[in-house]
Amino acid sequence: MKSIRSVWIFLLLAALLGGGAYSLWQARQSDLPEGFSRANGRIEAERIDISLKFGGRIAEILVDEGDMVTAGDVIARVDSxxxxxxxxxxxxxxxxxxxxxxxxxxxxxxxxxxxxxxxxxxxxxxxxxxxxxxxxxxxxxxxxxxxxxxxxxxxxxxxxxxxxxxxxxxxxxxxxxxxxxxDYTLIAPRSGRVQYRLAQPGEILAAGGKVISLLDLMDVYMDVYLPTDEAGRLRYGAEARIILDAAPQYVIPAHVDFVASEAQFTPKYVETASEREKLTFRVKLQIAPEILENYQDVVKTGVPGVAVVRVDPEAEWPEALAVKLP
Missing domain, CATH: 1.10.287 (Helix Hairpins)
Incomplete structure (x- = not known):
């Protein structure tokens, strides 16, 4: 009974904390002015899979999951x-x-x-x-x-x-x-963090076998889905703001880097069932590398959040959405 009571207390505290973050976000966005669009998404980073050009036996792997590497670093060698x-x-x-x-x-x-x-x-x-x-x-x-x-x-x-x-x-x-x-020496093509070690020393892989999965933490973005009427007015380079669920007190600047050429139904993980029935356009919101440069140690992919996109370039950003970084 005591352990069950502890679980319920933990769940209640988690709900209260989550509700507090959500309330803070709602307070900020309850009066979103005209010319802006809001959508949900998740933080993602460009992923690079480092593979073998020729089949062979892995001689050594010099990095572990979570390690930061610099472009040009040797990360693995194949028996030559x-x-x-x-x-x-x-x-x-x-x-x-x-x-x-x-x-x-x-x-x-x-x-x-x-x-x-x-x-x-x-x-x-x-x-x-x-x-x-x-x-x-x-x-x-x-x-x-x-x-x-x-x-x-x-x-x-x-x-x-x-x-x-x-x-x-x-x-x-x-x-x-x-x-x-x-090519028997695998080099990091970009700087970033090792996400996965997909092979171990001694394994024999065919040509194209993946060894390391790397995240480029200078290429971080969020994909959101906007209704057709709002996406149709959107310009490349339009300003956006991202607020993460894990840190709702901060407002991260971003810009529109890509708008899909074809409409699609909203993915199930983004909105409710009724929202998924609507046709939307995928919009990629890119975070500037100069901002990311100072936060590579804390950037994590998969973190959910809310994005606000300025659809009307003449609209003024509300004070609640002024850029605020750690």
Missing amino acids: TELEAQIRAAEAATRQAEQEYEQAVALVAQREGELDYAEAELKRAETLAESGHGTAERVDQRRSQHITAKAALNTARAQIAATQAAIEAAQAHVAALKANLA
């Missing part, structure tokens, strides 16, 4: 032993191609010497034949040798082009493997 072996093999293939190129260059020099000798022998045979000291058969032999030497030189020069292409292909292969190696 096999890939590093492939890089060494590709580098060896590059060195082999370079040696073959040097051999091809030396062969061209040899073939050029042979061609010069064949040309000289052909001229000598022709001169001797013209003076009657040589035979036509000898001239034909030297001419055949000259043709053979010239063909051998062309083949050697083609071999140089082939080895050059082989070097470029081997170097490109090494560069591609090293680029892939860089």
Whole structure:
């Protein structure tokens, strides 16, 4: 009985505290002037899932849930032993191609010497034949040798082009493997807070497997749903105010960052069943990064609240909705 009584006391206190916050909000908003629209929503932050580009075994994860990270921080590594072996093999293939190129260059020099000798022998045979000291058969032999030497030189020069292409292909292969190696180290693309660790060291994930879920606490917003007549008058950049249920004494400035192009029924978690039957437009209210910069340690997603949007740009903000930050 004593424990049941304690539970009832706790529930009563919670109801009183919640009612007090709600009463404070109602006192502020009971006389919302023309040109403003009010809606419910929840605080959200841009979520980035950091995944593997290539499948592999997780070697280590350097962050825990709740940790703050800075863009560029190493947050995890994938076992790259096999890939590093492939890089060494590709580098060896590059060195082999370079040696073959040097051999091809030396062969061209040899073939050029042979061609010069064949040309000289052909001229000598022709001169001797013209003076009657040589035979036509000898001239034909030297001419055949000259043709053979010239063909051998062309083949050697083609071999140089082939080895050059082989070097470029081997170097490109090494560069591609090293680029892939860089992707085996997972880097935080933005600063933020680690929301979830979705894998553990030793796990083998396929390509695209998620490792870390990160929240960008400089990209915080609230989605609200406004009736068609109010959303139709809304301008991008219009001012808004957000009051969170958990801290109704503060008024957070925001602005309209996005208005959906198509109407939809209000989601069930936003309003009552009767309100959900109405067509509304989703409106994204963005909080300025310069404001969030000072509150990254306290920003939490999923916190419900109420937003007031200035539909009429000429309307004056009531004193109860003046910006008030912690």
